[in-house]
Amino acid sequence: MQLIRRVWQGLTACAVVGALLLGAGVAEARDLRYAMGFPSGSDSDKAGQAYAAAVKDLSKGDLKVRVYPLSLLNFAETSAGLRDGMADMGYLLAPYFPAEYPHFNLLAESSMQLLTMDERVRGREGMAYVGALSEFVFTKCPECQAEFAQQNQVFTGPAASSPYYLNCNKPVRNEQELKGKRLRVAGSHWSRWARAMGAQPVTMSSNEALEALKQGVVDCVVVSIPELTNLGLIEAVSDVTVDVPGGIFAGTGVTQVNSKVWKGLSTEQRQVLLRAGTVMPAYIPFVYHQREKEILEQVRQRGGKVHEADPALLQKTRDFARQDMQTIVEYFAKTHGVQRGDEMLAQFRPVLEKWVLLVQDVGSREELAEVYWNEVFSKVDAGSYGL
The missing domain is CATH 3.40.190.170 (Bacterial extracellular solute-binding protein, family 7)
Structure with a gap:
């Protein structure tokens, strides 16, 4: 009986120490x-x-x-x-x-x-x-x-x-070339920019963008340049236009x-x-x-081209960005109750x-x-x- 009592007391003591340690944040x-x-x-x-x-x-x-x-x-x-x-x-x-x-x-x-x-x-x-x-x-x-x-x-x-730029399967350098193009975008502000420039925004996961570009479901993917290799998009991109739409x-x-x-x-x-x-x-x-x-440079080495945006398109994009701050507020208030x-x-x-x-x-x-x-x-x- 004494042996059993000593074992039980030992187990109880261990339990108390464990509880104290847990209580101390361990x-x-x-x-x-x-x-x-x-x-x-x-x-x-x-x-x-x-x-x-x-x-x-x-x-x-x-x-x-x-x-x-x-x-x-x-x-x-x-x-x-x-x-x-x-x-x-x-x-x-x-x-x-x-x-x-x-x-x-x-x-x-x-x-x-x-x-x-x-x-x-x-x-x-x-x-x-x-x-x-x-x-x-x-x-x-x-x-x-x-x-x-x-x-x-x-x-x-x-x-x-x-910054996010236009990564396309054809040259898209100015507003005229943007008109009617289908752009995969990843946010409502880029969707609004696309519409303001006469293009059509398309929403999809970036995991789906490569196949969409290959199959012509979209003409351009609006992403940052490193995603061309991170997501394999470089396989389907022939033309990159920098500076537009911008934003990150x-x-x-x-x-x-x-x-x-x-x-x-x-x-x-x-x-x-x-x-x-x-x-x-x-x-x-x-x-x-x-x-x-x-x-x-990898895009160029694969036969692709890197374009600068037409100055008129760049200026229209900057004007859009200034005006869109209030639009963002109104959009999130109306759509999501912010x-x-x-x-x-x-x-x-x-x-x-x-x-x-x-x-x-x-x-x-x-x-x-x-x-x-x-x-x-x-x-x-x-x-x-x-x-």
Whole structure:
């Protein structure tokens, strides 16, 4: 009996210690499944692998991320799949789901205002926008946070592309050549631009764009230049026209975490995800901007042509961008019930202008990640955020 009593007391003591450790915020080591719609070997996959390495290193192996490029969920499946726990983390393209993320999309789709800013932003559009969007969503957009929570997700950082241009299977250089063309677009602002120029916007997942271009379902795909190799579009693109329509794809929750998973992590593990969360937001825009010239040269080497937009088309595009800011507000109010769009964009503009200056001297993606950390991510309280 005494032996049994001593064993029972020992087990009870272990249970008490375990409970105390759990109460102190200690969690078990975790392996997290991260789904992205980009294929293996793409720039975003490489960014995801860098993120996974940072998580492992910062947590000393206590937290690991396994990246599933275009195998667990595609882009069209990611929002619901992440909400329902089919993946622990995901690469969310919010403009694919306008009704679910209207406030976040309003901010993302105002990226064409970059066309109306001074020359200091050229070549650094994505880097500046990521900084501004991170700061705004973490600190000034409770509606954005509510949208993510409604979809059982926690936002831990965005990403953005380099500018979006016309990538076509025939020359499309001016307004006359644009008329009647079918353009695959990825946001309502580009849809409006297409209609304003006499073209016809077509909405589809980027995973479907290559076949659509090959089969003549669309004449052009409006994407950033690096996506020509990331998505294999270079196989079907013969003509690229730079400078139009402009704007960047910024509606990305690049490392969205399932809410239940996030709440099951310790404070220290959540802090790791926030610290590592600067890696992809820095990697993607920096590399996208860096690779533009290289990929345009690949287009030429394959027999394609790179065109400059007709000056009249470029000017009409800039005029459209200025006018479209109010249209965006009206569109999201009427279609998705966004009530303070004017206020949001008025608050966002100075934040963006600040970030245009902050990224001017950044010379590497590591430096950019450090700026994001110091200015924004380090100020997020891992003990309370997302809980």
